[in-house]
Each structure stands twice: as structure tokens, then as C-alpha cells.
Amino acid sequence: MPVHSLRRLFAACLLFLTASASVYAAAVPTEVTVRVRSHDAKFIGSGVGGLQxxxxxxxxxxxxxxxxxxxxxxxxxxxxKTPQSRGDALADDKTAHYTSTLMLEAPTQIRIRVTGPLDVPAAIQNLSLTTWVVPGKDITGDGLVLHLPGLIVDAMKLGMQEDTLPLVADITLMCGCPITDGGLWDSADYEVQARIVGPDGAVATRDLAFSGEANRFQGSYKPEAPGLYAVTIWAHNANTGNTGAATYSVHATD
Incomplete structure (x- = not known):
């Protein structure tokens, strides 16, 4: 083959390889929408501090x-309330979410980590999943929906009132959805109890009853001796498995 032909062939191959490399190296913007839904409830968002x-x-x-x-x-x-069929949209633009624009050069396996809800430290949980994303193939609409179990237990650290320790907690679903008497999330479905450890290590328990006010459960405990008491208030729904707890300490005096 003549030298000039070899040169033209070499130049053509080089041009092809350069063009191919530029095509494969170009990062493509790819949207991924992530939502987090509370088990047995709605989506988790700003009302409970959002999620990181x-x-x-x-x-x-x-x-x-x-x-x-x-x-x-x-x-x-x-x-x-509405029966759902496969493919039905559950969310809209106002429903809690985060949409990321990833710059991807090749199919990539990603790990999504969420932490929250952030408003009540005792209720913060961590959740993650992995999935593949292909450049230019957006995952939007409802997007990727992670499901977070549990209950928010917001225990009120109240001091002694005369010789009695009030036990009070506000309890909601992880989305902040309310627990009420006979409501969509019925207070009768929730067992709430306090576990109290005294200064001598003795353990006592007290049931907390629904107060009549949305989310609030209450009871009381009469310490037998002065000292530091560790209190854990937990809530559980046997129908769904949703559970949450919060712990605090309080001093009882003579």
C-alpha cells in the first residue's frame, strides 16, 4: 500500500478513535428523584424537619x-383511602422529594443514604439503598421511594410535681401524621408505656393513656426514693409493627 494511503488510513483511524473517546467521555445530565414514605402513612418532608x-x-x-x-x-x-393500581402516580411536585441531576459518563451503581426526620433527635433513623442509573435515563415522577418504619416519640422531660413524676409524650407517624381518637391513625391501635429505672436499679413500668388531645399520651409515676431516674417511653402498633422510643433522665427529691 502506498505511503500516502497508509497516512490517510492512519489519520482516519485516529479521527475515529478520538471521536469515539469524546462520545464516551461526555458526561450526560441524568435526573433522579428520591422520596421517603413513612410505613403505614404518607411521605416524610418539611413538617418533621425533612431528611438529609x-x-x-x-x-x-x-x-x-x-x-x-x-x-x-x-x-x-x-x-x-383510594385503592391503587399498578402504575398509579402517588405523588406530585408538592410532595416531599429531592431531585438530583447527576453527571454520568457510564452506567453507574449509586447508593442513596437518607437521615431523618430531623426535628426530633430521638426519632432520627438512617436508611439506604443501591440501584443502577444509566446516563440520560431519568428516574422521575414518583421516582425512587424509600420506606421508613417507626414512630416519632417526643417525650416531654417534666420535673417533679409535688411527689409525682408526670409521664407525657407526643406520638406521631414518621411523617408527622396525627394519632387521634377514632381517626385514620386510631389511638386505640397504639400501646404506649414508660419504663422507669430507679437509682437502685429497680425497674417499674407505667402505661400511658391517650389524653384526648391529638398525639398526646400521658401517665404518672410516684418515685419511692430520691435520686436519678432513667425514663424510656415507647410506643408500638401491633398491626403494622411501627415502633418508637425516647429516653431521658430526671431527678426526684425529697
Whole structure:
């Protein structure tokens, strides 16, 4: 083959390889929407402080994006009352979410980590999943929905009232959805109890009853001796398995 022909062939191959490399190296913007739904309830968002979100490369651990899951809890009738068929949309633009725009050069396995809800420290949980994302293939609409079990138990650290320790806690679903008498989340479905450990290590328990006010359960305990008492208030729904707890300490005096 003549030298000039070889040169033209070499130049053509080089041009092809360069073009191919530029095509494969170009990062493509790819949207991924993430939502978090409370088990047996609605979406988790701004009403309970939102959730912190991180998206990482599942192989290298490199941080690809981070942000906050914020927004509303969604439509109660659609989520909790209306029968749903496959493909039905559960969320809209106002429903709590975070949409990330990832710049991807190749199919990538990502790890999504969420932490929250952030308003009540005792209720904060961590949740993660891994999935593949392909450049240019958006995951939007309802997006990726993570499900978070549990209950928010917001125990009130009240001091002694005369010789009695009040035991009071506000309890909601992880989305902040209310527990009421005969409501969608019926107070009768929730068992709430306090576990009290005295200064001598002795353990006592007291049931907390629904107060009549949304979310609030209350009871009392009369310490037998002065000293430091450790109190754990827990709540449980036997129908769904949702459970939560909060712990605090209080001094009892003579």
C-alpha cells in the first residue's frame, strides 16, 4: 500500500478513535428523584424537619450529590383511602422529594443514604439503598421511594410535681401524621408505656393513656426514693409493627 494511503488510513483511524473517546467521555445530565414514605402513612418532608440525603458512587464511595428531602406529605385520600393500581402516580411536585441531576459518563451503581426526620433527635433513623442509573435515563415522577418504619416519640422531660413524676409524650407517624381518637391513625391501635429505672436499679413500668388531645399520651409515676431516674417511653402498633422510643433522665427529691 502506498505511503500516502497508509497516512490517510492512519489519520482516519485516529479521527475515529478520538471521536469515539469524546462520545464516551461526555458526561450526560441524568435526573433522579428520591422520596421517603413513612410505613403505614404518607411521605416524610418539611413538617418533621425533612431528611438529609446523600448520593454516592456505590463502588468508590465518592459523593455525587447531597441535599434535603423537603415538601408536603402528599394527598391523604390518594395515599391512604383510594385503592391503587399498578402504575398509579402517588405523588406530585408538592410532595416531599429531592431531585438530583447527576453527571454520568457510564452506567453507574449509586447508593442513596437518607437521615431523618430531623426535628426530633430521638426519632432520627438512617436508611439506604443501591440501584443502577444509566446516563440520560431519568428516574422521575414518583421516582425512587424509600420506606421508613417507626414512630416519632417526643417525650416531654417534666420535673417533679409535688411527689409525682408526670409521664407525657407526643406520638406521631414518621411523617408527622396525627394519632387521634377514632381517626385514620386510631389511638386505640397504639400501646404506649414508660419504663422507669430507679437509682437502685429497680425497674417499674407505667402505661400511658391517650389524653384526648391529638398525639398526646400521658401517665404518672410516684418515685419511692430520691435520686436519678432513667425514663424510656415507647410506643408500638401491633398491626403494622411501627415502633418508637425516647429516653431521658430526671431527678426526684425529697
Amino acid at each position: 440525603l446523600r448520593i454516592e458512587d456505590a463502588v468508590t464511595g465518592a459523593l455525587l450529590d447531597s441535599g434535603m428531602v423537603t415538601g408536603g406529605t402528599g394527598d391523604t385520600a390518594r395515599l391512604m
